[in-house]
Amino acid sequence: MDNEKICSLCGQPLSRYGNKKIKDGVLCRNCIKAASPWLSDEDYLNLTLEDYKKHLEYREKNQEKLEGFKADKSIAGKYSLYLDETGKQFVISKRKDYKKDNADVIPLDDIKEISIFEERYLDSDDVDICFDVKLDNAQIDNVYFRVNEFPGLVRDSEEHKTTLDLALSYLDAFENEDGLDFEQAEGE
Numbered sequence: 001m002d003n004e005k006i007c008s009l010c011g012q013p014l015s016r017y018g019n020k021k022i023k024d025g026v027l028c029r030n031c032i033k034a035a036s037p038w039l040s041d042e043d044y045l046n047l048t049l050e051d052y053k054k055h056l057e058y059r060e061k062n063q064e065k066l067e068g069f070k071a072d073k074s075i076a077g078k079y080s081l082y083l084d085e086t087g088k089q090f091v092i093s094k095r096k097d098y099k100k101d102n103a104d105v106i107p108l109d110d111i112k113e114i115s116i117f118e119e120r121y122l123d124s125d126d127v128d129i130c131f132d133v134k135l136d137n138a139q140i141d142n143v144y145f146r147v148n149e150f151p152g153l154v155r156d157s158e159e160h161k162t163t164l165d166l167a168l169s170y171l172d173a174f175e176n177e178d179g180l181d182f183e184q185a186e187g188e
């Protein structure tokens, strides 16, 4: 069988959509289900099949880690932020049930830089408000997501304002954690 048409991990035929190219092969839709949602297409392209197998092992361990995760503080949104102040770690999950979601447990110490910015659409003045957490982490380079629930906000509208407030409240929650020094971490 043509190697280009089967999944490098499970060997099943690839479907037309939903596959991910990796450095030395292709993964089928099924085989990426367990991956972190924070892997970008570019991240996949930089992964070898061996790297990806390690990523899946990491994801299994993450599920166990979540058992010990205590959400002391949470901020709800399209993506919700949960902070474990005792364990000094956080998760950001699209689903309310972050355990079921197997949301990545990330140590606060891994944070290098946090930014909020607007992405403008090419064909209109509408914007998305994006939240980006750059990490020094073996599995995830950055946690990046759109804060507004639906794409395209009219600038200076009420929805734009509440979305920006939400993004700022994520930022405040991070900044209020003791011992977080983004600038210092960034230089390392």
Ligand SMILES: [Zn+2]
Pocket: 007, 008, 009, 010, 011, 012, 027, 028, 029, 030, 031
């Ligand atoms: Zn597969």
